[in-house]
Amino acid sequence: MDNLGEKRAAAKMASRLPVPPSRKRALSDENLEQMARKRSKTTSPDDTMTTVHVAASIATSKPRSVVAAFPKPPVIGRQTLAVIRPKNRNVGVNSAANSAKSRLNVSVPSQPSTTAADKKKRAAWDLKGQVNDMKDKVTTFKSKVQTLSGENARLLTTREQLQRQAEALTSENSKLNQERQTLASKLHTEQHKTATSEKEIARLTELSQKLEVELTALKSLSEDLQGANHSLTLQLKDKEVKLICVQGENTVLQNTARDQSQEIAALKSTIEQRDTQIHTLETERRRLHNMVQELKGNIRVFCRVRPTLSTERTLPASHIGYPANDEKAIILSKIEESHVGREKKEAVKYDFNFDCVFPPSCTQAAIFEEISLLVQSALDGYPVCIFAYGQTGSGKTYTMEGPDDLSMNTMGMIPRAIQQIFQSAEELKTKGWQYKFTASFLEIYNETLRDLLVSRPDKKLEYDIRKVSTSNSSVYVTNLRYVEVSSEEEVNELLQMAKANRSVAKTALNDRSSRSHSVFQLKIEGENLTRDIRTSSVLSLIDLAGSERLDRSLSTGDRLKETQSINTSLSTLGMVITSLCNKDSHIPYRNSKLTYLLQNSLGGNAKVLMFVNISPLEENFAESLNSLRFASKVNECVIGTARANRK
Ligand SMILES: Nc1ncnc2c1ncn2[C@@H]1O[C@H](COP(=O)(O)OP(=O)(O)OP(=O)(O)O)[C@@H](O)[C@H]1O
Numbered sequence: 155m156d157n158l159g160e161k162r163a164a165a166k167m168a169s170r171l172p173v174p175p176s177r178k179r180a181l182s183d184e185n186l187e188q189m190a191r192k193r194s195k196t197t198s199p200d201d202t203m204t205t206v207h208v209a210a211s212i213a214t215s216k217p218r219s220v221v222a223a224f225p226k227p228p229v230i231g232r233q234t235l236a237v238i239r240p241k242n243r244n245v246g247v248n249s250a251a252n253s254a255k256s257r258l259n260v261s262v263p264s265q266p267s268t269t270a271a272d273k274k275k276r277a278a279w280d281l282k283g284q285v286n287d288m289k290d291k292v293t294t295f296k297s298k299v300q301t302l303s304g305e306n307a308r309l310l311t312t313r314e315q316l317q318r319q320a321e322a323l324t325s326e327n328s329k330l331n332q333e334r335q336t337l338a339s340k341l342h343t344e345q346h347k348t349a350t351s352e353k354e355i356a357r358l359t360e361l362s363q364k365l366e367v368e369l370t371a372l373k374s375l376s377e378d379l380q381g382a383n384h385s386l387t388l389q390l391k392d393k394e395v396k397l398i399c400v401q402g403e404n405t406v407l408q409n410t411a412r413d414q415s416q417e418i419a420a421l422k423s424t425i426e427q428r429d430t431q432i433h434t435l436e437t438e439r440r441r442l443h444n445m446v447q448e449l450k451g452n453i454r455v456f457c458r459v460r461p462t463l464s465t466e467r468t469l470p471a472s473h474i475g476y477p478a479n480d481e482k483a484i485i486l487s488k489i490e491e492s493h494v495g496r497e498k499k500e501a502v503k504y505d506f507n508f509d510c511v512f513p514p515s516c517t518q519a520a521i522f523e524e525i526s527l528l529v530q531s532a533l534d535g536y537p538v539c540i541f542a543y544g545q546t547g548s549g550k551t552y553t554m555e556g557p558d559d560l561s562m563n564t565m566g567m568i569p570r571a572i573q574q575i576f577q578s579a580e581e582l583k584t585k586g587w588q589y590k591f592t593a594s595f596l597e598i599y600n601e602t603l604r605d606l607l608v609s610r611p612d613k614k615l616e617y618d619i620r621k622v623s624t625s626n627s628s629v630y631v632t633n634l635r636y637v638e639v640s641s642e643e644e645v646n647e648l649l650q651m652a653k654a655n656r657s658v659a660k661t662a663l664n665d666r667s668s669r670s671h672s673v674f675q676l677k678i679e680g681e682n683l684t685r686d687i688r689t690s691s692v693l694s695l696i697d698l699a700g701s702e703r704l705d706r707s708l709s710t711g712d713r714l715k716e717t718q719s720i721n722t723s724l725s726t727l728g729m730v731i732t733s734l735c736n737k738d739s740h741i742p743y744r745n746s747k748l749t750y751l752l753q754n755s756l757g758g759n760a761k762v763l764m765f766v767n768i769s770p771l772e773e774n775f776a777e778s779l780n781s782l783r784f785a786s787k788v789n790e791c792v793i794g795t796a797r798a799n800r801k
Pocket residue numbers: 459460461463514544545546547548549550551552553557667668669699700767
C-alpha cells in the first residue's frame with residue numbers, strides 16, 4: 155500500500171513538472187483515456203474513474219496547491235518541523251514533499267543531542283561553563299538559522315520556478331481547451347456536413363433513379379421520333395418533287411397573271427370610262443324621269459276600288475264601271491227617278507278620269523309598280539308625298555300598310571317603299587352615294603299631335619310644328635322621336651310599334667284610328683363625295699282620316715268636334731292644293747296641322763300622289779261620289795315644276 159502510494163505520488167509529482175512540447179499530446183484526453191484503459195485492466199471501474207479524475211485534476215490544478223504541498227521551512231527548531239511533517243493520511247502530498255525535499259537537498263536540522271548535553275551537565279556553580287554552553291548553543295542555532303535562511307531562499311526560488319511552470323501549464327491547458335473546443339466545433343460542423351451530404355446523396359440517388367426512368371422514356375420517344383423522322387423525310391422528298399412541279403406551274407401562272415394584270419388595267423380604264431358614261435346616263439335618266447313626272451303632273455291621283463269582303467253582301471257592284479281599254483277612267487252610275495214621272499227611271503252616270511284606276515282585282519305589287527318611280531325620286535332629292543284619301547273602310551290602311559296578317563303579297567305601299575329605298579341606296583353605294591335616314595311616325599287627332607313611336611307618351615310634352623329656321627322652310631315637331639335608321643328591318647320594327655300604339659288608342663277611343671291622320675316620314679340625306687353632290691328630301695306616307703260626312707243633326711259633343719276637325723283638315727288639304735294649283739300668293743298651310751306639317755311635301759318642287767280609295771258597296775255610293783269629286787279636283791291641278799333639292 156505504501157509503495158503504491160509512493161508510486162502514485164511520484165507520478166503526480168512528475169506530472170506537475172513543466173511538460174515539454176513533444177509531450178503535450180501525452181497529456182491529451184486520448185492519452186488519458188489510454189492510461190485509463192491500461193488501469194482498467196488492474197482496477198475496478200470505480201478506480202478508473204478516480205484515476206481519470208485525478209489525472210485531469212493534475213493537468214488542470216494550479217501550482218499553488220503543489221507549493222502548498224511542500225512543508226514550510228523550519229524556523230524554530232524541532233517543534234516546527236514536527237508540525238509540518240505530513241501524516242500518513244496524505245500519502246501523495248507527503249511523498250511529494252519528501253520527493254521535493256530529496257531533489258532540493260533540503261536538509262532538515264537534526265535534533266541536538268540531548269543525551270550529550272545531559273551528559274555534559276555542568277555544575278550549578280559553573281556559570282561560566284553554562285554561559286559558554288549557552289554561547290555554543292546560540293552559535294549553533296545561528297549557524298542553523300543561516301543554513302535554514304539559505305534553504306528558505308532556495309525554496310522560494312524553487313516555488314517561483316514551479317509557479318511559472320504552473321502558469322505555463324495553465325496557459326497550455328487553456329490553449330488545449332480552446333483547441334479541443336475548436337476541434338469539437340469542427341467535429342460538429344463535419345458531422346453536420348456529413349448529415350447534409352448524406353441527405354444530398356439520398357436526394358441525388360432518388361433524382362438519378364427518376365432520371366433513369368425519364369431517360370428510358372426519352373429513349374423510347376427518341377426511337378419513335380426517329381421513326382417519324384424517317385417517315386417525314388420520305389414525305390419531304392415527295393413534297394420536294396411536287397414543289398419542283400408546282401414551281402414550274404407557278405412560273406406559268408405568273409406569266410399568265412402578268413398578262414391578266416395588263417388586261418385588268420385595260421379593263422379598269424374601260425370601267426372608269428363606263429362609270430363616267432353611267433353617271434352621264436344616270437343624270438340623263440333622272441332628267442328624263444323628272445320630265446316624265448312633270449308630264450304626268452306633280453300631283454297625280456290613283457283611284458283604287460277595294461274588293462267586296464266575305465263578310466259583306468256579295469251582290470255585284472254594278473254601280474261602278476270600268477270602261478274597256480281605259481285604265482284611267484271610272485264611272486259611277488245610279489238609277490234615279492225621272493223628274494218627269496214616277497215610272498220613268500234614268501241611269502245617272504258620273505265619269506271620272508285619274509292617272510290610274512285600279513279595280514278590286516289589282517294587287518298591291520301591281521299598284522306599287524306604278525309608284526316606284528315616284529319613290530325613287532325621293533332618293534334623288536325630291537320631296538315626295540303619298541296619301542290615301544277615302545271614307546272609313548274604303549281600304550286606305552290596306553293600301554298604305556297592308557292587312558294585319560302581312561305577307562310578301564299583301565305588303566302595302568309604305569313597307570314596299572321602304573324596301574325599295576334601302577335596296578336602291580345599297581345599289582347607289584357603288585356609284586359613290588352614302589345615305590342617312592331618319593324616321594318619324596305621328597298621328598293627328600282633333601288637331602292634336604301624338605308620337606306613335608312612344609308607347610307611353612308624357613302628357614306634359616307638347617308637340618308643336620316649328621320651322622327649322624327663318625331662312626329654311628323645313629319644319630320639325632318639338633319633342634317628336636326622330637329615329638335614325640339604317641335598314642329596312644329597323645323601319646319595319648318602327649311601323650309595328652306605331653301600329654301597336656295606334657291599336658291601343660283604337661280600343662280606348664272608339665275607333666280613333668279611323669278618325670285620325672297617320673303620318674310616316676322618312677328624311678333622306680344623300681351624299682356623293684366623289685362628285686361632291688348632296689341631296690335632302692322627305693318621303694311622307696299618309697293614311698288620312700275617314701272622309702265621310704256625318705249628318706250634323708246626328709253629331710253632337712266630341713263626335714261633332716271630331717268631324718269638324720277632320721272636315722277642316724281635309725278641306726284645308728283641298729284648299730292648299732287648289733291654291734298651289736292656282737299659284738296663289740297665299741297658301742293656307744297654317745289652317746290645319748296636317749297641311750302645316752306637309753307644306754314642304756305639297757309645295758312647288760314636291761311630287762304628290764293621292765290614292766282615292768272607294769268602297770265597292772252600293773250603300774256607300776254617296777261617299778264614293780264625294781271622294782271621287784274631291785280627287786278629281788286635285789287631279790286637275792298641276793303644281794309648278796319639281797326640282798330636286800341638290801347642292
Ligand atoms: N284591296 C283589298 N283587298 C282585300 N281586302 C281589302 C282591300 N282593301 C281593304 N280591304 C279590307 O277592307 C277592310 C277595310 O279596309 P281598311 O281598314 O284598310 O279601310 P280604311 O279606309 O283604312 O278604314 P279606316 O279609315 O277605318 O282605317 C279591311 O278588312 C281590309 O282588310
